Amino acid sequence: MSGSEIKRKVYLQDKPRHLAKEELLQKIKLVKEIETVPTSDALGRVTALPVLANLSMPHYHASAMDGIAVRAEDTYEAHEQRPLHLKKGEDFKYVDTGNPIPNEFNAVIMVEDLQEIDEWTIEIIAPATPWQNIRPVGEDVVCGEMILPQGHKLRPVDLGALLAGGVLDLPVVRKPKVAILPTGNELVQPGEALKPGNIVEFNGKVFASFIHEWGGEPLLGDIVGDNPDEISDAIEKAAHEADMIIINAGSSAGSKDYTYHVISDLGVVYTHGIATRPGKPVILGEVKGKPIIGVPGYPVSAYLALEWFLRPLVCSYQGIQEPKRETMRVRLGRRVVSNMGAEDFVRMNIGYVNGEFIANPLTRAAGVTMSMVRADGILVVGPDSLGLEQGEEVEIELYKSAEDIKKAILFTGSHDLSIDIISTLLKKTDGSRQINSSHVGSLAGLMAIKKGEAHVTGIHLLDPETGTYNLPYVEKYLAKEEVVVIPFLKREQGWIVAKGNPLQIKTIEDIVKMGATYVNRQRGAGTRILFDSLLKMSNFTSEHVRGYEREMFSHLSVAAEIKEKQNCVGLGVYSAAKTMNLDFIPVADEDYDIVMTKSFYDSVSGKMLLKIIQSDEFIHKVEQLGGYKVVRNIEPIF
Numbered sequence: 215m216s217g218s219e220i221k222r223k224v225y226l227q228d229k230p231r232h233l234a235k236e237e238l239l240q241k242i243k244l245v246k247e248i249e250t251v252p253t254s255d256a257l258g259r260v261t262a263l264p265v266l267a268n269l270s271m272p273h274y275h276a277s278a279m280d281g282i283a284v285r286a287e288d289t290y291e292a293h294e295q296r297p298l299h300l301k302k303g304e305d306f307k308y309v310d311t312g313n314p315i316p317n318e319f320n321a322v323i324m325v326e327d328l329q330e331i332d333e334w335t336i337e338i339i340a341p342a343t344p345w346q347n348i349r350p351v352g353e354d355v356v357c358g359e360m361i362l363p364q365g366h367k368l369r370p371v372d373l374g375a376l377l378a379g380g381v382l383d384l385p386v387v388r389k390p391k392v393a394i395l396p397t398g399n400e401l402v403q404p405g406e407a408l409k410p411g412n413i414v415e416f417n418g419k420v421f422a423s424f425i426h427e428w429g430g431e432p433l434l435g436d437i438v439g440d441n442p443d444e445i446s447d448a449i450e451k452a453a454h455e456a457d458m459i460i461i462n463a464g465s466s467a468g469s470k471d472y473t474y475h476v477i478s479d480l481g482v483v484y485t486h487g488i489a490t491r492p493g494k495p496v497i498l499g500e501v502k503g504k505p506i507i508g509v510p511g512y513p514v515s516a517y518l519a520l521e522w523f524l525r526p527l528v529c530s531y532q533g534i535q536e537p538k539r540e541t542m543r544v545r546l547g548r549r550v551v552s553n554m555g556a557e558d559f560v561r562m563n564i565g566y567v568n569g570e571f572i573a574n575p576l577t578r579a580a581g582v583t584m585s586m587v588r589a590d591g592i593l594v595v596g597p598d599s600l601g602l603e604q605g606e607e608v609e610i611e612l613y614k615s616a617e618d619i620k621k622a623i624l625f626t627g628s629h630d631l632s633i634d635i636i637s638t639l640l641k642k643t644d645g646s647r648q649i650n651s652s653h654v655g656s657l658a659g660l661m662a663i664k665k666g667e668a669h670v671t672g673i674h675l676l677d678p679e680t681g682t683y684n685l686p687y688v689e690k691y692l693a694k695e696e697v698v699v700i701p702f703l704k705r706e707q708g709w710i711v712a713k714g715n716p717l718q719i720k721t722i723e724d725i726v727k728m729g730a731t732y733v734n735r736q737r738g739a740g741t742r743i744l745f746d747s748l749l750k751m752s753n754f755t756s757e758h759v760r761g762y763e764r765e766m767f768s769h770l771s772v773a774a775e776i777k778e779k780q781n782c783v784g785l786g787v788y789s790a791a792k793t794m795n796l797d798f799i800p801v802a803d804e805d806y807d808i809v810m811t812k813s814f815y816d817s818v819s820g821k822m823l824l825k826i827i828q829s830d831e832f833i834h835k836v837e838q839l840g841g842y843k844v845v846r847n848i849e850p851i852f
């Protein structure tokens with residue numbers, strides 16, 4: 215079979231996710247194997263049979279305290295008014311915690327309750343009861359008793375009980391082997407030199423790590439080329455070696471998406487396409503009795519699909535329940551739109567602002583891995599919903615602990631490299647606190663404070679009328695809010711251009727005359743407002759500026775775009791130009807200030823943040839970036 219003979223299948227099913235999963239679990243007959251492993255290596259493994267104790271623990275009557283072993287009957291007369299004397303060797307013997315109790319005795323009196331009269335005599339003033347302070351044989355584990363049932367995932371404490379009960383090795387379920395086949399001509403291994411069009415193969419490592427975490431044994435294979443014969447060979451080999459197979463990418467409708475055809479040639483496809491966004495082009499099938507899951511290439515879709523379909527198989531093989539995540543009820547800070555007929559999985563940020571948990575959607579793009587890194591949880595919007603309104607209460611599955619979420623500082627506003635430095639120093643000061651920053655621009659940052667979605671924002675907004683920065687905007691947009699403005703940085707803005715400034719750009723006139731492509735910022739960004747006011751002062755309008763319509767969301771993404779293309783220019787901070795090894799022509803000095811809610815200003819985190827931005831370490835690190843002057847001895851403006 216060659217690639218050209220393969221027909222393109224351009225329609226996918228819309229099967230409900232739960233039906234697809236139930237069908238898969240029901241069709242596939244997993245053949246479990248058992249192996250014996252040393253108890254000391256068995257952490258995280260699942261018992262394949264009930265495990266019985268080989269020994270009793272303790273296996274002799276043991277003293278539970280330091281003191282003397284006595285016959286309880288000999289002590290009944292002892293009383294405060296009638297102290298009783300006991301003779302060493304005859305009436306008692308000294309014992310320490312854990313010592314065997316000599317046969318003739320049946321109780322232990324603690325050393326604290328004894329009065330030593332001489333080397334041979336002690337006095338007691340209270341009787342002992344039979345078996346007091348003695349750990350009888352089998353107090354912990356009795357020989358022959360079941361220590362653990364079948365299907366139990368072993369924890370550190372379980373290993374202790376097993377070893378105490380004389381179990382040195384035990385039968386566990388063999389870890390299900392999961393073959394991972396990354397496919398795609400464009401893939402290269404991490405670390406290899408990248409040509410345009412190359413994609414670093416990282417999904418495989420993520421899958422392997424998930425499989426490991428769920429108790430399976432990942433077998434991460436080499437990259438398989440986009441060629442049906444190669445894919446077919448790789449799947450056959452995997453079906454021979456592994457219990458389950460994951461094949462990544464090529465699941466959709468592209469000209470090189472062969473996965474569906476190859477699986478249906480080698481075995482059977484149960485599902486191609488589920489009613490979810492993202493994750494739709496999943497393939498579920500069977501080859502030579504082994505389940506095979508074709509997961510979409512986009513990382514977010516892939517990780518979700520793995521959790522929906524592989525994890526149940528791995529758990530079912532081991533005979534354990536699928537773990538469930540904690541959930542939290544939160545209020546939506548923004549509207550979440552959704553498609554009828556499909557479940558939407560929306561990655562969410564959650565913040566604890568002004569005494570309540572507020573959640574906001576992160577990007578919906580399935581190729582943005584950082585959204586999974588940043589997400590605090592995931593919101594599932596059902597197939598019958600057209601979306602959820604701002605302010606609605608919803609339940610979110612958590613990726614992080616509620617405690618961590620509560621302690622996170624939400625920084626929403628204009629991006630500045632100094633925020634990353636604050637982040638690092640904050641972690642160093644208190645490992646439990648962190649900054650969750652989202653770069654939305656200055657105006658959107660002020661709005662986030664107003665809507666109670668953020669604790670802190672960073673802004674640099676020039677008021678063209680007064681020629682001053684920031685305060686006029688705070689007064690206009692946050693007039694009714696209790697906020698504190700912290701004068702923070704003076705920073706240099708300038709033209710970011712290719713090395714050597716090939717178009718010799720110094721002014722807007724040069725940009726227009728040389729026909730350079732301008733890399734713009736999003737509406738509401740301080741840099742955009744600065745550019746627009748420069749534009750107004752020149753005799754040009756936005757129509758004269760090529761590229762004006764396209765928007766970037768940070769200084770660094772502007773610089774990254776210019777790095778790619780010689781004829782581009784953007785406005786941004788010096789440090790971004792320096793990071794990307796580009797040239798920089800200064801245009802203006804601006805004030806980048808911090809605005810925070812009064813309640814955050816008064817909080818422990820707020821005080822910590824203020825201390826950090828006044829520290830010598832912080833000031834030194836920021837000024838080293840170049841183009842910055844940190845304001846010293848801050849006077850907050852209320």
Ligand SMILES: Nc1nc2c(c(=O)[nH]1)N[C@H]1C(S)=C(S)[C@@H](COP(=O)(O)OP(=O)(O)OC[C@H]3O[C@@H](n4cnc5c(N)ncnc54)[C@H](O)[C@@H]3O)O[C@H]1N2
Pocket residue numbers: 226396397398401413414415416417418462463464465466467468471492493494495509510511512513515580581
């Ligand atoms: N005409 C249509 N086009 C697409 C559809 C559709 O229904 N009709 N579905 C879209 C959806 S939704 C998804 S998801 C993707 C799935 O694409 P494939 O599974 O065919 O994957 P590729 O196109 O080969 O790769 C897509 C993308 O994924 C990343 N990738 C792939 N492999 C890896 C890897 N091993 N490590 C890291 N990243 C990987 C990479 O960015 C690829 O560009 O199709 C849409 N198109």
Ligand code: MOO
Pocket residue numbers: 490491492493494495510512514515580
């Ligand atoms: O599965 Mo695709 O992920 O909807 O982007």
